[in-house]
Amino acid sequence: MNQILSTVPVIILLISILVDQLMGEPKNSLHPVAFIGKAIEKADPIFRHLKPEKFGGLIMVLFLTSAIVIFVLAIQYISAIYIFLYMAISAIMLKFSFSLRSMKDHVIPIIESIENGNLDEARRKTSMIVRRDTSALDSHLLCSAAIETIAEGFVDGVTGPLFYYPFLGVAGSFIQRIINTFDSMIGYRDERNLRFGWFAAKSDTVLNFIPARLGAFFIWTASRMRGHKTYFRSIFAEASKTESRNGGWPMGSMAVSLRVKLEKKGHYVLGNTSRTPDTEDVREALTIYMLAFWLYAIIFLIPVTILVFLTINSIIPLFI
Secondary structure, three states: OHHHHOHHHHHHHHHHHHHHHHHOOOOHHHOHHHHHHHHHHHHHHHHOOOOOHHHHHHHHHHHHHHHHHHHHHHHHHHHOOOHHHHHHHHHHHHHHHOOOHHHHHHHHHHHHHHHOOOHHHHHHHHOOOOOOOOOOOOHHHHHHHHHHHHHHHHHHHHHHHHHOHHHHHHHHHHHHHHHHHHHHHHOOOOOOOOOOOHHHHHHHHHHOHHHHHHHHHHHHHHHHHOOOOOOOHHHHHHHOOOOOOOOHHHHHHHHHHHOOOEEEOOOEEEOOOOOOOOHHHHHHHHHHHHHHHHHHHHHHHHHHHHHHHHHHHHHHHHHO
């Protein structure tokens, strides 16, 4: 019986991946992550008045995260009256915690604009997925920005949230996504957010510590399967070149794998080479991204999900 029930979390995972591939992301106004962002915006001025600022930021993160997780668990509990309803709703909610297909949807138009010689359009589209000023970037720097986004997005949008699914279920994936959203909104080192966003930034760093390194490994493994002959130890030197303790791992792995120079002016240069990336490198990065995901799912996610479920169900009877 346990063996049969152990397939339920895996089925939920597979359905969520299928939904992602078939439907992609809903309109921003309908996406739960957008609602989370709006909730953070509304709560910000309320909690920012609390002193000290670090305390206010901590309370806001804990309060909103707890409220959202309770909501997710409540929906799952209500839907559990029918197993198929439970699986369907859980799969849809899990899908909202990660983003796979949308990377291609964002990056392909950038590639096409560059290849058509429309750099202004490429800069505008690139500005939608990166924080840096894209107004003066040439085609190589635009390609670099796209590849960096693909690599970092593999952790923030895929390995990060899904890493917690086997251990904490859909709620665990949502916790990571919520913290990541907090970090993207208030986790800056500027005067306004240095103290208030401290807890959000630190939490994001902690939660992504293992996923970032797993992401780097699977990017490298996928690249090896694609015929890129590189050594994993080369990634260690590149990973330390960024301000982020985690971001350098997937980006460094992609730079080493593609043998290209990834550069953010005034911040970092990754890859022990002078070769600048072109649109073919961006396409290859997308291919590696998808292959890395399937390797991650087959080698890590599915086996660990089954193992954790069976372990928990073998331990519970000992306390009953």
